[in-house]
Amino acid sequence: MRLRQGMNPHQGVGPVVPVEPGRWPVRVLNGEPSLINLLDALNAWQLVSEAAAVAGRPAAASFKHLSPAGAALAGALDPGTAALYGAGGAPGPVTGAYLRARDADPKSSYGDLAAVSHEVDEELAELLQGLVCDGIVAPGYAPGAVARLARKKGGRFLVLAADPGYRPPPTETREVFGLRLTQQRDAAPVGxxxxxxxxxxxxxxxxxxxxxxxxxxxxxxxxxxxxxxxxxxxxxxxxxxxxxxxxxxxxxxxxxxxxLRRHPAVRAMAFRPGVRRQERVNWRVRCVEGDLTPDEQDRLAAVLTGPVPVLTAADRTAWxxxxxxxxxxxxxxxxxxxxxxxxxxxxxxxxxxxxxxxxxxxxxxxxxxxxxxxxxxxxxxxxx
Structure with missing residues (x-):
């Protein structure tokens, strides 16, 4: 496996090789990962696969910089999430799990690496095409899903297939500043x-x-x-x-x-045509944070068709x-x-x-x- 870059663009990289020859936990189906992409994918896949096994239903995560911005199990979408992503009706369990995970902290999920515990179907592939997302790791893909995703980001969208049967070695090793450190893998069951x-x-x-x-x-x-x-x-x-x-x-x-993003006044914010989803997300977050600068007030007013909502301290406390x-x-x-x-x-x-x-x-x-x-x-x- 080849990496596009190291932790930073100025850091060169060598080839990625499996610890056990011939046994790959993940395979690249499209794109070329960076070191951070791969670390995100390996952590995210372990999270969703373990969560799904414990819960007995699909799980998803939205990863950024080696930590989840959000994670969720499959379940019903609340009205705020459904409205934000135009999810009319009831999406499938895998798509629903990812929407719930991404909407946990949608500002931080901008440019995330997505992970799902089950096969990516056409519904989820179509959804991902319209989101600012850098890649996905999953155990499998429905026919046509990889080809659809491969067209994203000018062909650079990262698509990784995880091996659900892979079991890592009992010890793990890393090298830091000339020292090789080895420890037992954390495999203690959570139940x-x-x-x-x-x-x-x-x-x-x-x-x-x-x-x-x-x-x-x-x-x-x-x-x-x-x-x-x-x-x-x-x-x-x-x-x-x-x-x-x-x-x-x-x-x-x-x-x-x-x-607070689910407060009626915030949900009722009406944006002018052409305002992108992420801009709507960011403005709603800034509104509920309650410290808009005068310049931000003017810029927000320019993209709304109605007044800028104001949540008083009493409004916030009550909600x-x-x-x-x-x-x-x-x-x-x-x-x-x-x-x-x-x-x-x-x-x-x-x-x-x-x-x-x-x-x-x-x-x-x-x-x-x-x-x-x-x-x-x-x-x-x-x-x-």
Whole structure:
């Protein structure tokens, strides 16, 4: 396999070779991947294949820079997602899973690498043609789907086929600054048997699906990481922060943005003909962030057919109060109760984390105060 470039365009690359001669986890069907493309694809494929196996339904992810911008299981589209992507009727489960994953954080998903756990059909191939997306990895493609996708980006759209039967070696190795590092691959199973309720009761089927999806997502997200989930969709992912509470706050802000984009005044924004989908996404996000500059106010007014919506502090507070039933997952132990206090502000009903910090008792007390179910797994899921 040939790479188009290294991590940066000025870095040369050598050929990609399989660890076990002749056994390829992925094959290139179209395009030429960069190093980041390939790393995204390998992480994304592992995420969606594991999530689908645990949930028993299709899964999808939208990957950017080695972490998911969004991930989701197949399920019904909410009206906001359906309207944004013109998904009339009910799309198939694989297309629906990807739409839910991409709409989790559509600003970050711009130029993503898509991953789905099941075959790409004509419906999904047609959808991808109209999105700013750099490539896709999937276990297979329906007749005609690869040819359709190969026409995207002037023939440069990356199409990768994953081998669903591939099992990696038990150890993995990387070289950093002249040192070769080897460790056991993280193959610890993620399942209901991990969950030890500390406060509250074990979740029902819907809550359990969110818990297990959250743990699977975190396994392939750059640490420190946390995520908020609801109805089989990640609402906000905080990745790669040195402070866990910064992850919690970052992902919480993304969760609020996801919910505020569904406010009637925001959904009612009417754009002039010719305004592209991504521009509509970005303007809705800027509106709900609530800090439009005077120049942005003028530019937004120029692309709308009606007035610029204004959400007052009272409007925001009232709407955000309607977000509930959210699951919060953390890849490492919560070191302080501040994570719980912040998570509570975003409709969190349950928290799943490894447990075992010196202040786990304080974290549990905070959950009791807020009426939050706390589940310990005893399993840390750092990923770097």
């Amino acid at each position: 209901p048997e991990l969950l030890d309720p500390v406060t509250g009761e074990r979740p029902g089927p819907a809550g359990l699906a969110d818990v297990l999806l959250g743990l699977t997502v975190l396994r392939y997200t750059q640490s420190n990481s946390v995520c908020y989930l609801r109805d089989g969709v990640t609402l906000g992912i905080g990745a790669g922060q040195q402070s866990r509470v910064d992850c919690t706050r970052l992902a919480g802000a993304k969760t609020d943005t996801w919910w 955000l109060a309607g977000l509930d039933g959210v699951t919060f997952a953390s890849d490492g132990a919560l070191p302080f109760r501040d994570n719980v206090d912040h998570a509570h502000r975003h409709g969190v009903a349950r928290i799943v984390e490894p447990g075992g910090s010196i202040r786990s008792g304080e974290v549990a007390d905070a959950c009791r105060e807020h009426g939050i179910t706390l589940l310990h797994t005893g399993l840390r899921l750092f990923h770097h």
